[in-house]
Amino acid sequence: MATIEIKDIIKKENLVYGKTKILTDNIMHYCPGCSHGVTHKIVAEVIEELGIQDKTIGVSPVGCSVLAYNYLDIDWQQAAHGRAPALATATKRLMPDHYVFTYQGDGDLASIGAAEILHACNRGENITVIFVNNAIYGMTGGQMAPTTLLGMATATSPYGREVALHGYPLKITELIALLPGVAYVTRQSVQTPAAVRKAKKAIKKGFENQAKKIGTSFIEIVSTCSSGWKLSPVDSNRWMEEHMFKFYPLGDLKDSEKANEEDYKKYIE
Amino acid sequence: MGELKLMKGNEVIAEAAIRCGCDGYFGYPITPQSEIMETLMLEKPWETTGMVVLQAESEVASINMLYGGASCGKKVMTSSSSPGISLMLEGISYLAGAELPCLIVNVVRGGPGLGTIQPSQADYFQTTKGGGHGDYQVIALAPASVQEMNDFVGLGFDLAFKYRIPSLILTDGVIGQMMEKVIVADHKPRWTDAEIQKISGTWATTGKTKNRERHVVTSLNLESEKQEIHNHHLQAKYREIEVNEVRFEEFQTKDAEYLFVAYGSSARICQKSVELARAKGIKVGLLRPITVWPYPTVRIAELATKVKGMLAVEMSAGQMVYDVRLAVNGKIPVSHFGRYGGVIPSPGEVLEAMEKFIKGGK
Numbered sequence: 163m164a165t166i167e168i169k170d171i172i173k174k175e176n177l178v179y180g181k182t183k184i185l186t187d188n189i190m191h192y193c194p195g196c197s198h199g200v201t202h203k204i205v206a207e208v209i210e211e212l213g214i215q216d217k218t219i220g221v222s223p224v225g226c227s228v229l230a231y232n233y234l235d236i237d238w239q240q241a242a243h244g245r246a247p248a249l250a251t252a253t254k255r256l257m258p259d260h261y262v263f264t265y266q267g268d269g270d271l272a273s274i275g276a277a278e279i280l281h282a283c284n285r286g287e288n289i290t291v292i293f294v295n296n297a298i299y300g301m302t303g304g305q306m307a308p309t310t311l312l313g314m315a316t317a318t319s320p321y322g323r324e325v326a327l328h329g330y331p332l333k334i335t336e337l338i339a340l341l342p343g344v345a346y347v348t349r350q351s352v353q354t355p356a357a358v359r360k361a362k363k364a365i366k367k368g369f370e371n372q373a374k375k376i377g378t379s380f381i382e383i384v385s386t387c388s389s390g391w392k393l394s395p396v397d398s399n400r401w402m403e404e405h406m407f408k409f410y411p412l413g414d415l416k417d418s419e420k421a422n423e424e425d426y427k428k429y430i431e
Numbered sequence: 432m433g434e435l436k437l438m439k440g441n442e443v444i445a446e447a448a449i450r451c452g453c454d455g456y457f458g459y460p461i462t463p464q465s466e467i468m469e470t471l472m473l474e475k476p477w478e479t480t481g482m483v484v485l486q487a488e489s490e491v492a493s494i495n496m497l498y499g500g501a502s503c504g505k506k507v508m509t510s511s512s513s514p515g516i517s518l519m520l521e522g523i524s525y526l527a528g529a530e531l532p533c534l535i536v537n538v539v540r541g542g543p544g545l546g547t548i549q550p551s552q553a554d555y556f557q558t559t560k561g562g563g564h565g566d567y568q569v570i571a572l573a574p575a576s577v578q579e580m581n582d583f584v585g586l587g588f589d590l591a592f593k594y595r596i597p598s599l600i601l602t603d604g605v606i607g608q609m610m611e612k613v614i615v616a617d618h619k620p621r622w623t624d625a626e627i628q629k630i631s632g633t634w635a636t637t638g639k640t641k642n643r644e645r646h647v648v649t650s651l652n653l654e655s656e657k658q659e660i661h662n663h664h665l666q667a668k669y670r671e672i673e674v675n676e677v678r679f680e681e682f683q684t685k686d687a688e689y690l691f692v693a694y695g696s697s698a699r700i701c702q703k704s705v706e707l708a709r710a711k712g713i714k715v716g717l718l719r720p721i722t723v724w725p726y727p728t729v730r731i732a733e734l735a736t737k738v739k740g741m742l743a744v745e746m747s748a749g750q751m752v753y754d755v756r757l758a759v760n761g762k763i764p765v766s767h768f769g770r771y772g773g774v775i776p777s778p779g780e781v782l783e784a785m786e787k788f789i790k791g792g793k
């Protein structure tokens with residue numbers, strides 16, 4: 163019986179999976195179990211598969227993913243807290259043939275930056291928005307986010323979020339889906355291989371839509387934050403599936419080719 | 432060369448922007464400067480030069496649009512008035528930190544708060560002493576005529592790109608709203624992609640190509656030692672600007688015994704007051720800072736050895752007067768005269784203030 167050496171196996175033709183070149187070799191600072199790492203990876207894979215590295219501008223937020231520019235080998239702009247959609251608006255309008263995306267957390271997008279995201283989407287900016295919703299402020303140490311579920315304990319809702327004190331969790335993605343400028347709105351997750359594949363497909367579609375110039379593409383990734391939630395990575399995934407998915411159900415919220423301007427024009431006639 | 436027109440200060444800002452090859456204007460309406468965006472929207476430069484004009488949802492959005500556009504190496508600008516500029520300060524600090532060139536126009540109105548829509552010069556501290564957080568400066572040009580409103584758009588962009596710094600035109604409702612003859616510049620085309628590569632190709636986010644590292648525009652340095660090095664770099668740049676870019680104008684200073692120091696519309700008023708004083712035999716002159724940062728500190732210190740006193744005239748409770756005092760360093764008496772909250776002083780009352788100052792020496 164012939165013995166098989168390891169070097170015989172490591173051959174190009176046997177390769178079934180490789181790290182995309184768009185991901186740098188920098189060690190990520192994310193905590194174990196954090197959804198940011200996987201989400202970065204699939205964004206990077208999409209950029210490589212579409213062959214748009216030289217035409218893509220990423221806009222990173224303030225939040226755990228502020229350093230996204232260390233991990234994806236593309237040109238980046240680092241925005242002030244919540245303002246990524248404003249940067250992306252100008253960038254896309256000034257360089258309409260480039261691919262421009264924002265990458266934002268829930269505090270960044272749904273709280274301090276609520277105005278910028280709503281108006282960029284309402285103008286139908288031809289950009290892609292990656293919205294990582296972990297229902298907490300990861301970077302600043304686990305404070306309540308606009309998307310924190312009722313009853314969820316955080317550093318600033320230590321007895322659990324209650325309506326009288328903190329108001330309701332905000333379904334910003336549902337709000338965004340109402341806007342005529344938005345072409346594609348979907349909610350995905352990345353906790354299983356199947357989920358990762360679906361999320362990647364959604365992100366790819368979001369980027370492809372930019373070439374079609376049909377309006378904003380908005381992809382929410384329902385995410386975990388084991389450090390903020392004070393759960394193990396495995397328990398975080400379980401908790402997300404049990405609680406987050408109920409309030410933030412996965413799937414497409416909107417998939418249209420273009421807003422119908424005529425619907426709006428008729429009011430002036 | 433150029434074209435003679437009769438225009439409002441605000442309108443000429445818009446016209447000059449189009450003519451100097453500006454790539455994008457982003458703004459939000461506020462009196463007394465709304466004519467700038469209104470003029471641009473009427474002119475439709477996107478059909479001629481390809482310039483982008485966008486009404487943003489707020490001043491917060493406008494200034495961050497500048498950050499995005501400037502990151503791409505484009506010539507971008509915004510305009511607003513005092514309350515709007517207050518909202519922009521976080522963004523201006525980011526632009527300064529990330530060393531992004533851009534042009535900001537502040538047509539100042541009276542404050543604090545919603546204040547008044549009438550002209551004021553009470554945003555001097557905000558403009559020259561930071562305003563936003565951190566150790567930073569913006570180059571601040573203070574026009575005193577509609578012609579200078581025109582000229583400083585091009586100059587503001589030139590300086591912004593020369594030093595990778597935000598430039599700010601500090602003007603007020605007087606200059607913004609008044610009509611004067613102005614020679615507008617000839618049309619300059621917008622920069623081509625190749626020109627942008629030449630000017631900003633080492634840092635702008637134009638897409639990472641195979642032959643270069645990725646470009647990251649950021650103001651973040653988590654390691655404090657690195658952030659200190661970055662601050663040293665910024666400070667060195669600011670010192671260089673203080674040496675190279677001070678601009679001022681003198682009026683009847685040669686034989687002057689007393690001096691007005693005033694910028695912008697106050698300088699226009701003081702010019703008249705100098706004439707009135709001279710008619711009465713009082714030897715008064717005027718020093719007009721054109722850049723309020725960098726400030727003409729050296730020249731004022733020189734003049735402090737020649738005149739008996741300086742009176743800073745501002746439409747504020749006394750802001751620039753601190754820079755005059757710093758320059759004079761106690762050598763001669765320095766005082767301040769101001770009307771504020773939107774009130775414009777008359778040349779007569781400015782002269783009266785000078786006469787009182789001369790008598791009291793205070």
Ligand SMILES: Cc1ncc(C[n+]2csc(CCOP(=O)(O)OP(=O)(O)O)c2C)c(N)n1
Nearest residue numbers: 224225226243267268269270298299300301
């Ligand atoms: C103007 C401003 N306010 C507050 C902060 C502090 N801050 C930094 S990150 C952050 C929250 C980020 O949370 P999120 O967007 O949910 O992203 P995550 O860290 O969870 O990925 C806050 C409040 C800031 N940097 N700037």
